[in-house]
Amino acid sequence: MKKTFPAMTNLKNLVFLDIETVSGQPNFESLEPGMQALWEKKSNFLRRDEEIPLDKLYFDRAAIYSEFGKIICISVGILHYDKEEQLNIRIKSIKSDNESELLNEFVTLLHEKMDENNIQLCGHNAKEFDFPYICRRMIINGIALPPYLQIAGKKPWEIKHLDTMEMWKFGDYKSYTSLALLTEVFEIPSPKDDIDGSDVNRVYYHEEGLERIAEYCNRDVLATAQVYLKIQALELITEDHVIFVN
Template identity: 45%
Template structure:
């Protein structure tokens, strides 16, 4: 499968998400109750649900998208480059709509497949769910509710699922696989656990965007490694 994959037909994605509100106490009473119900089986030692609110960003019902980065591989003079564009806006609906508009343009240019790490369980459904919440029409490639796995396997690529080799119990982070395959990643940046702080407290969306873009390149390089090809150095990343 991967041997015959044309890497230049793939659009690589990464999203960054945060809780809907900066703090648990910023939620109204109904949403606090809903969060407590969501966390009822994860609370230990009678801790209140509010101590787990920093996890809210990973749930599409309680979080929101603050950045989507999308990039693709191209060749110039026999060398691979990675061109990436990011979509971010305080208005989540506008962010998603702008990304979908670009997604349609990418499709017309031959980028007919999407790839993300853990995309099957996180990025793809999260984008689709937040689009529905914001009343944004889904593009065909993400309008997959109820679709069978074999119906979308040629459209949506997940580097985590590829690494699982059918093992449903096994989760491996992108950072671990990058270390395993000697894929260079920046050491002076934030990690996913700091995104909410960067967004709500430090108001540093630029740093979040840079982090998202570099993760997108990391996903592309991981897929290149799976194919047995050379990776793209970070200096060959072009930001649109």
């Protein structure tokens, strides 16, 4: 007997997302003096007694920290059933060199397409990285947090965010499990193409490869959605039901 999907009400509010970040400036020398001093102070904790030049450490690591980095791409995936009741996913990348414009476009997209009060965000390791990073960069850019990112004062069970890495842990907090590993375990096509997260800063600043980074980000969103469905014991989305939106 063919396995069917649950009612759409269980999936229609899910928004799968992934972000790509880079250092706020192309190099350490481009930072304002105050930020240079603060990065130098932070670098003392990052070096761990290794002799790493300050400018290399900035280029390699600054993107991880929302105070020193910026978002250049947010890819979102939204599920829907077609007329044949087959589950589809529409994936769109929002990319820009202007972070403020990118964040505003992200908020506008979900405002127009979804019920903001019922949106449930889902990402891989997103509770630790993507969600707080977006919140902090919105605040830095003077953008009001939408309902689905307002978590201050809420009890843990009131926060609707989902994290496929957390779901996979089943309460075991001993180790990090990469998205690439889960796709391999589940025999899902790998999201990794010709670049990975460690390449993003170089591809962006040295190769002007924003489009290439956006494609990589889209693939991560698709992989996250497939992992989520697998964990829920649901059928995966076939390639012909994946729609990439310009």
